[in-house]
Amino acid sequence: xxxxxxxxxxxxxxxxxxxxxxxxxxxxxxxxxxxxxxxxxxxxxxxxxxxxxxxxxxxxxxxxxxxxxxxxxxxxxxxxxxxxxxxxxxxxxxxxxxxxxxxxxxxxxxxxxxxxxxxxxxxxxxxxxxxxxxxxxxxxxxxxxxxxxxxxxxxxxxxxxxxxxxxxxxxxxxxxxxxxxxxxxxxxxxxxxxxxxxxxxxxxxxxxxxxxxxxxxxxxxxxxxxxxxxxxxxxxxxxxxxxxxxxxxxxxxxxxxxxxxxxxxxxxxxxxxxxxxxxxxxxxxxxxxxxxxxxxxxxxxxxxxxxxxxxxxxxxxxxxxxxxxxxxxxxxxxxxxxxxxxxxxxxxxxxxxxxxxxxxxxxxxxxxx
Amino acid sequence: xxxxxxxxxxxxxxxxxxxxxxxxxxxxxxxxxxxxxxxxxxxxxxxxxxxxxxxxxxxxxxxxxxxxxxxxxxxxxxxxxxxxxxxxxxxxxxxxxxxxxxxxxxxxxxxxxxxxxxxxxxxxxxxxxxxxxxxxxxxxxxxxxxxxxxxxxxxxxxxxxxxxxxxxxxxxxxxxxxxxxxxxxxxxxxxxxxxxxxxxxxxxxxxxxxxxxxxxxxxxxxxxxxxxxxxxxxxxxxxxxxxxxxxxxxxxxxxxxxxxxxxxxxxxxxxxxxxxxxxxxxxxxxxxxxxxxxxxxxxxxxxxxxxxxxxxxxxxxxxxxx
Numbered sequence: 008x009x010x011x012x013x014x015x016x017x018x019x020x021x022x023x024x025x026x027x028x029x030x031x032x033x034x035x036x037x038x039x040x041x042x043x044x045x046x047x048x049x050x051x052x053x054x055x056x057x058x059x060x061x062x063x064x065x066x067x068x069x070x071x072x073x074x075x076x077x078x079x080x081x082x083x084x085x086x087x088x089x090x091x092x093x094x095x096x097x098x099x100x101x102x103x104x105x106x107x108x109x110x111x112x113x114x115x116x117x118x119x120x121x122x123x124x125x126x127x128x129x130x131x132x133x134x135x136x137x138x139x140x141x142x143x144x145x146x147x148x149x150x151x152x153x154x155x156x157x158x159x160x161x162x163x164x165x166x167x168x169x170x171x172x173x174x175x176x177x178x179x180x181x182x183x184x185x186x187x188x189x190x191x192x193x194x195x196x197x198x199x200x201x202x203x204x205x206x207x208x209x210x211x212x213x214x215x216x217x218x219x220x221x222x223x224x225x226x227x228x229x230x231x232x233x234x235x236x237x238x239x240x241x242x243x244x245x246x247x248x249x250x251x252x253x254x255x256x257x258x259x260x261x262x263x264x265x266x267x268x269x270x271x272x273x274x275x276x277x278x279x280x281x282x283x284x285x286x287x288x289x290x291x292x293x294x295x296x297x298x299x300x301x302x303x304x305x306x307x308x309x310x311x312x313x314x315x316x317x318x319x320x321x322x323x324x325x326x327x328x329x330x331x332x333x334x335x336x337x338x339x340x341x342x343x344x345x346x347x348x349x350x351x352x353x354x355x356x357x358x359x360x361x362x363x364x365x366x367x368x369x370x371x372x373x374x375x376x
Numbered sequence: 377x378x379x380x381x382x383x384x385x386x387x388x389x390x391x392x393x394x395x396x397x398x399x400x401x402x403x404x405x406x407x408x409x410x411x412x413x414x415x416x417x418x419x420x421x422x423x424x425x426x427x428x429x430x431x432x433x434x435x436x437x438x439x440x441x442x443x444x445x446x447x448x449x450x451x452x453x454x455x456x457x458x459x460x461x462x463x464x465x466x467x468x469x470x471x472x473x474x475x476x477x478x479x480x481x482x483x484x485x486x487x488x489x490x491x492x493x494x495x496x497x498x499x500x501x502x503x504x505x506x507x508x509x510x511x512x513x514x515x516x517x518x519x520x521x522x523x524x525x526x527x528x529x530x531x532x533x534x535x536x537x538x539x540x541x542x543x544x545x546x547x548x549x550x551x552x553x554x555x556x557x558x559x560x561x562x563x564x565x566x567x568x569x570x571x572x573x574x575x576x577x578x579x580x581x582x583x584x585x586x587x588x589x590x591x592x593x594x595x596x597x598x599x600x601x602x603x604x605x606x607x608x609x610x611x612x613x614x615x616x617x618x619x620x621x622x623x624x625x626x627x628x629x630x631x632x633x634x635x636x637x638x639x640x641x642x643x644x645x646x647x648x649x650x651x652x653x654x655x656x657x658x659x660x661x662x663x664x665x666x667x668x669x670x671x672x673x674x675x676x677x678x679x680x681x682x683x684x685x686x687x688x689x690x691x692x693x694x695x696x697x698x
Binding site for chain 1: 602
């Protein structure tokens with residue numbers, strides 16, 4: 008029982024354990040800048056990276072976001088030196104590392120699969136990288152314990168990986184990756200094997216630690232919510248190319264391509280007529296965020312930009328489906344003109360299949376594709 | 377007499393070694409097989425019977441089966457023990473055992489000690505081949521050339537289907553060349569033995585390779601600054617410990633029981649020496665066959681122990697507290 012209680016404590020309240028000065032935080036990490044220049048990677052004639060260009064500033068947290076097979080993991084593995092590209096240059100801290108083997112690149116990496124060494128305890132796992140750097144045993148142990156403290160697992164140092172939960176294993180893997188004070192931290196979908204609650208906790212903790220250490224971090228994920236929550240910038244990838252790179256707000260507000268609009272957040276695409284930099288959608292004339300010549304355009308609406316209209320205003324629509332999500336409800340509708348729309352609204356308004364409603368747009372301006 | 381130690385050896389209860397294939401190989405490779413020592417898998421039958429009580433046979437049936445199997449194994453061994461205890465003038469004593477250690481008989485038994493020496497040297501060399509050639513090759517195939525896994529498996533299991541006689545016919549000209557190049561020492565047999573132990577060693581190591589995520593462990597170690605040497609010695613070897621140990625022990629058991637190849641290539645090992653001494657003094661030959669059986673049995677016990685110890689450490693993973 009007591010063990011269980013401690014486990015729960017460590018999972019839910021790591022902050023209580025990591026307050027005060029931590030030697031790893033005090034010594035600081037000098038994050039390095041990272042750049043990809045025209046990086047090409049092929050697998051058996053199939054091109055998975057089409058001349059990737061990406062610049063990451065020192066200390067920045069950049070997510071590579073995209074569906075599976077978009078090349079995001081390949082890009083990370085090229086940066087790690089686990090794959091050798093067919094062309095292009097990868098620089099870390101301004102130095103070309105294209106021909107530097109993985110073990111000499113001074114990186115920390117957390118993998119999607121549990122990657123702790125099963126024959127070593129948590130603290131021995133954390134000491135591994137220091138041992139490779141010829142750090143003395145006693146010093147390595149102190150530093151490893153400090154790193155474990157940073158992830159809230161100081162008291163679990165003597166456990167073998169098999170005796171730790173999935174979330175705890177990934178925390179130890181994070182401590183192991185950070186303890187050597189690497190120039191870049193690489194996260195290859197480290198949260199995807201965890202259950203929802205632990206995933207959110209660890210996600211926020213990774214960001215908190217990253218900010219404290221100011222370490223350059225590349226985070227690969229297919230989960231847009233994860234990427235939006237923690238990143239300084241997000242690079243949305245599709246088919247081996249970066250579709251758009253920007254802050255989470257930029258991507259959400261001004262998706263550059265239909266793919267980004269669809270992948271980041273849930274967008275509805277509405278046909279409209281542009282005239283003088285404005286477009287009329289469901290009876291409301293709103294300014295367009297980008298210049299478009301007069302004529303037909305397609306505008307993007309987020310679920311939160313659509314609301315129920317009062318007193319016979321707005322556009323008539325029929326409810327297709329309404330999902331209760333706790334604090335709110337998300338409803339799919341079809342307008343009389345046949346346009347599919349997603350709407351997010353108060354959970355009090357209980358809509359059901361077949362209901363006829365009227366909707367309007369509640370945005371200051373419109374994103375166009 | 378010659379194939380005596382052979383039979384007990386490959387029928388381990390070890391995970392990953394197909395007992396059927398192993399014993400089939402044993403009978404194929406050693407035509408002079410006599411009934412074997414009680415195998416560990418036989419000894420474990422009652423325990424598994426208790427765990428899966430619902431589908432196990434009735435208790436009485438279990439004991440009958442155990443009894444019959446036990447008798448088949450025990451009668452020849454008991455007869456061997458009885459034989460070695462017979463005194464020259466009738467009755468029983470330990471005279472044959474003491475004679476073995478009597479300095480006066482040193483010349484008579486010299487081939488046995490030489491053969492034993494040769495067999496141990498061969499065991500060590502064969503284990504070295506398994507650990508330093510086969511295991512790294514298998515790791516390399518897993519990491520770099522996964523497509524070669526099936527061909528490698530086929531190649532490694534092939535010796536099971538080749539009788540020792542056939543192997544020798546093929547090897548004879550090669551050993552002529554080996555003899556000219558590095559001499560005709562007993563240890564050169566290890567090249568042939570390295571081939572005969574391939575199926576057993578491959579199975580033991582592959583089972584272990586399948587149980588761990590070699591790629592992720594390797595990449596994690598590389599990202600932490602480990603060179604290939606460190607990856608092999610500090611990360612993969614400890615996690616392949618059970619497989620490597622099983623492969624080594626089973627190789628030792630196979631090598632110590634090998635007769636055909638050594639005999640036909642005119643090299644002296646334990647089994648050929650036993651065969652020679654058997655003609656002059658059958659008592660000593662049987663005593664040594666018994667000792668060899670005991671040694672093989674202890675090896676198997678050790679394999680079982682190694683597996684259990686590793687299983688104990690891998691306790692059940694904890695679920696994520698929610």
